[in-house]
Amino acid sequence: MVSKVATILPTTASQPDLDRLGQSYALRNPEEVAAFVWHHPEVIDPLLTAADIVPRYFGPDVPLVLVVEWAQEGDGRPELVALIQTDLDADAALAALDRFDQDWWLDILHQTGSKLLFGLEYV
16 A cells, blocks of 8 residues: 655745745835735745845845736736846846856746746846
């Protein structure tokens, strides 16, 4: 007889999870971001890991911002966007984002159910 081990995923985020995100990310429209994360806890671990990884590509103390955006394509559902604020020139910033994607993000993108995106915001 083979037993199966069920993986139990949280169905909602906890306040400590939201607090941890708030330590690494600025939240635009905090109520909207909190509601999104509350209902999509699968984004929490990738966001926390990314907060440690992004500085390798964009430099120390790079500001990170979370914002909920509504998809223009497809079903128009909301997506959580993690914006990497940078003062790098466009070519350098895009090259850094591409390395970040290739080295880490594209390998774990599926864990978020395509509900999380990373992008650049020039400051």
